[in-house]
Amino acid sequence: MQLLTSSVGRKVLMAITGQLMVLFVIVHMLGNSSIFIPGGINAYAEHLHALPPLVWAFRLVMGAAVAIHILFGIQLSLENRAANAESYAVKNLKRATLASQSMLYTGLLLLAFIIYHLLHFTIRATPDIIAGVDAQGRFDVFGMVTGSFSHGIIAFVYIAAMVVLFLHLSHGIQSFFQTMGWNNNKTLPVIGKIGTVAAVVLLLGYASIPLFIVSGILKG
Secondary structure, eight states: OHHHHSHHHHHHHHHHHHHHHHHHHHHHHHHHGGGGSTTHHHHHHHHHHTOHHHHHHHHHHHHHHHHHHHHHHHHHHHHHHHHOOHHHHHHTTTTOOHHHHTHHHHHHHHHHHHHHHIIIIISOOSTTOOOOBOTTSSBOHHHHHHHHHTSHHHHHHHHHHHHHHHHHHHHHHHHHHHHHTOOOTTTHHHHHHHHHHHHHHHHHHHHHHHHHHHTTSSOO
8 A cells, every 4th residue: 555655655644643642632631731620630530431432442543543653753764864865964954953853762752651651640550659539439630640740750750751742743743734735935934833832832731730749839
């Protein structure tokens, strides 16, 4: 199938799966932000667990999207490095940024973080997890999160991961429009700024939770 074998086809699949993950990151951040509402995150978690078929279907779709994005990302990065001529590198030097040059590395770091995050808050296999129930008999997600992020090293890992996410998305969002052919020389700077602003909002939204907890502003 040409879509899977051609570099253009794989770039399109990477772009689409990448934006699926961006949408997930936005929705996930909005859900996590309910931690700032008294009882909010426990109610949010309870509603999710009341819909197991939907949750598992969503997990399978996102798992497939992540696998495709990573596989083709590694393949295309290795192919580009092997085929990259010196003239091409010189020509694009001015347009290169830290975010664009480190996409493979930030992607691999995010993969490592995703695995840790699943082991941490989904499977709850790490020793810092405090499993309990709240006054309404619901699983106490709030207590679990605040208990974990009260450990400085864990809060630091999450904040550092969000910085990596910022770098990846600040270029990745822009790349989506380039790959799909939805931009030009006039719109490219605007799209680049939009991607950066979106990445900053996600960075602040996610990093604020461990930061507020480890600093004692948000307490269990």
